[in-house]
Amino acid sequence: MCPTVALSATVEKLRQEGNTYFNKGKFGAAIDKYTEAITLCPKVSVLYTNRALCHLKRNEWARVEEDSRNAIQLDSNCVKGHYTMGLALLQKQEYPEGVKELERALDLGRGADPNGYMVEEIWQELAKAKYMEWEQASSERAWELQKLKHACESALIEKHDAFQMEGFLDEAGTTHMQQLQALERVFEKAAEADTASEVPDYLCCRITLDIFRDPVITPSGVTYERSVILNHLEKVGEFDPITREPVEPSQLIPNFAIKEAVQAYLQENGWAYRTW
């Protein structure tokens, strides 16, 4: 028997044993199996991603990062590697880098299976990270505005008091009030961008009623969330849910314009990442 075949059979057996331990929640035992397999055959990326998942369950983030890095080096299109790498970076509070890894994982995952559970899981983590990023930035902005508003108000009041001392009265009093009201309006307006409201309907899928993630357009010209319309075509029937015109899965086309519009909207309205 060719030694490489024997070797790969042994490695495969170890991997499966590791998976069995993992599914039972015995992460330490699973790590041992994967490590043994890696020692025999250090060039298989899935061994690293599996071991990374064990470390993740044990909250050993430095090891998660190391194994994810190895996996990505061996296979740059490895969905799980980018996913666990992203999580490890977020854990270290390296938001932009972590988000980038998760976005890469999402793109790769969608390419492999737009309906897969990984895609949903990655999206959730990504949305959570983006939301936290927004929350932090927006509370800083709110604090800054608050301080600026106080400074402007006291400047106006000071100026008004000085006027009064010099004996200008009635007319100056009304403009003073108007100025304070105008100031209030200006700052309210400035805070609007950071206030959660409603996502416009044209950026939402008519089935999920949620903001688009992976929009596709049907021959009737209606845009839907990809995973959901695929599910509909399979389970309910091969017709457009709104126009009832016939549709086949192969006729769905990515709607890049809407996808970009969503990205631009989310860029300005980070609160809309809140999907949980």
Place this chain on the structure above:
Amino acid sequence: MTGSSASSRKILSKIACNRLQKELLEWQVNPPAGFKHKVTDNLQRWVIEVNGAPGTLYSNETFQLQVDFPEHYPMEAPQVIFVPPAPMHPHIYSNGHICLDILYDSWSPAMTVSSICISILSMLSSSTVKQRPEDNDRYVKNCRNGRSPKETRWWFHDDKV
């Protein structure tokens, strides 16, 4: 909470839960005219009060709809029935079951509770006689074991009333 239907109901999927929360929110901001959602903590069963439209056979009458959502809503239609006493209508059976195609064969996941309500009200409003379907007694007898209208093989009456 008493479960009146015999069919055991599975807990809502995540997609269903999300979508129903969105629908409820939208309903609160913008409810369909003539309907009132009765507040409960049960997302899976909505009870909705319907007021007959003015100028129709059912003006000044109030009915109750009960909407039960399946695990895979909106890929599957909800079960919609009138809580007896149901309106006297050629497409509504005395046990509350409604013969309306969009609730069964013609369901589409792009429809919402709100759009169903509007269809039901329009069905009521266009009625010219207050009477039960011809096969009412036979049908209701067949449903005595608590069968859901979704298990009925509907043979839809024509669109006109």
